Amino acid sequence: MKNSKFIWSNGEMIPWENATVHVMAHALHYGSSVFEGIRCYETPDGPTLFRLDAHIERLYDSAKLYRFDVPYSAEQLTQACRDSISQNGLTSAYIRPLIFRGAGSLGVVANADVPVDVIVAAMEWGAYLGEEGMTKGVDCCVSSWTRTTSASIPVLSKAGGHYLNAQLIGGEARRNGFDEGISVSAAGTISEGSAENIFLVRGGKIFTPPLCASILGGITRDSAIALAGDLGYEVVEEQLPRELMYVADEMFMTGTAAEITPVRSVDRIEIGSGSRGPITEDIQAAFFGLFDGTTEDKRNWLQTVS
Numbered sequence: 001m002k003n004s005k006f007i008w009s010n011g012e013m014i015p016w017e018n019a020t021v022h023v024m025a026h027a028l029h030y031g032s033s034v035f036e037g038i039r040c041y042e043t044p045d046g047p048t049l050f051r052l053d054a055h056i057e058r059l060y061d062s063a064k065l066y067r068f069d070v071p072y073s074a075e076q077l078t079q080a081c082r083d084s085i086s087q088n089g090l091t092s093a094y095i096r097p098l099i100f101r102g103a104g105s106l107g108v109v110a111n112a113d114v115p116v117d118v119i120v121a122a123m124e125w126g127a128y129l130g131e132e133g134m135t136k137g138v139d140c141c142v143s144s145w146t147r148t149t150s151a152s153i154p155v156l157s158k159a160g161g162h163y164l165n166a167q168l169i170g171g172e173a174r175r176n177g178f179d180e181g182i183s184v185s186a187a188g189t190i191s192e193g194s195a196e197n198i199f200l201v202r203g204g205k206i207f208t209p210p211l212c213a214s215i216l217g218g219i220t221r222d223s224a225i226a227l228a229g230d231l232g233y234e235v236v237e238e239q240l241p242r243e244l245m246y247v248a249d250e251m252f253m254t255g256t257a258a259e260i261t262p263v264r265s266v267d268r269i270e271i272g273s274g275s276r277g278p279i280t281e282d283i284q285a286a287f288f289g290l291f292d293g294t295t296e297d298k299r300n301w302l303q304t305v306s
């Protein structure tokens with residue numbers, strides 16, 4: 001990740017190094033923030049945001065689930081995302097809008113004294129799970145930590161506090177020499193990676209856990225399902241037992257940061273041939289083809305910055 005020049009902060013573009021928060025900010029103490037991760041790709045038509053509207057919609061849904069009164073409209077935050085690319089002179093980038101409870105009072109339940117602050121940062125950021133992983137596949141493990149459930153928190157909200165669970169899952173995996181950790185739901189079915197949704201292929205069909213498997217409703221997940229359909233593959237969303245991963249023919253993870261990354265092993269068990277499978281490669285090609293013009297943008301997912 002590379003720092004940029006400016007960050008949009010509460011309506012103004014300010015120098016990156018001035019975008020600081022007070023140590024008494026509610027979000028620092030209690031994890032009260034919601035956020036997005038959006039990618040901007042360099043395309044033949046110039047810098048292009050991928051599914052910006054869907055990300056902004058999910059941001060407001062996340063805020064609603066935690067009762068944040070967002071002081072800016074969706075149009076204003078959409079423009080802030082565009083400005084964070086153009087004013088930083090970026091061509092390909094990762095955009096991070098963040099809505100958080102600032103410094104006011106320290107009650108766990110924020111009162112009217114606690115402001116809702118908003119920033120949008122944009123910076124260069126390459127392949128999340130490494131360039132090599134995109135072709136060769138990554139090594140994953142099933143975490144000893146279970147994914148949080150909708151019985152305790154609204155899992156569909158992309159909220160800061162939820163990422164303590166993700167840090168345990170991803171951190172444990174990396175400390176044990178894996179590239180990423182995969183969690184199971186409280187019911188023991190496959191949930192998701194620490195910051196990615198999971199797909200597996202068996203007998204030519206593609207399977208992915210449903211929203212009720214304690215997953216974030218990934219926008220890349222939704223894109224992969226649509227692209228797989230366009231390619232003629234059947235995609236089944238259903239609860240999947242953990243062990244189906246070990247006997248899958250192929251497996252991949254999706255996410256804004258991870259994009260479409262093949263998985264070559266889980267718990268040191270090779271998936272299929274132990275390398276990127278042909279269906280995974282097809283879906284990867286369709287996904288990345290959106291950005292070089294080889295895949296038609298049928299659904300208006302691409303929005304140029306200018």
Ligand SMILES: Cc1ncc(COP(=O)(O)O)c(C=O)c1O
Pocket residue numbers: 037166192193194195196197215216217218219220221254255256257
């Ligand atoms: C926990 C979690 N699951 C799944 C995803 C994938 O979602 P998306 O494709 O919208 O980036 C992310 C990344 O944002 C995530 O943090």
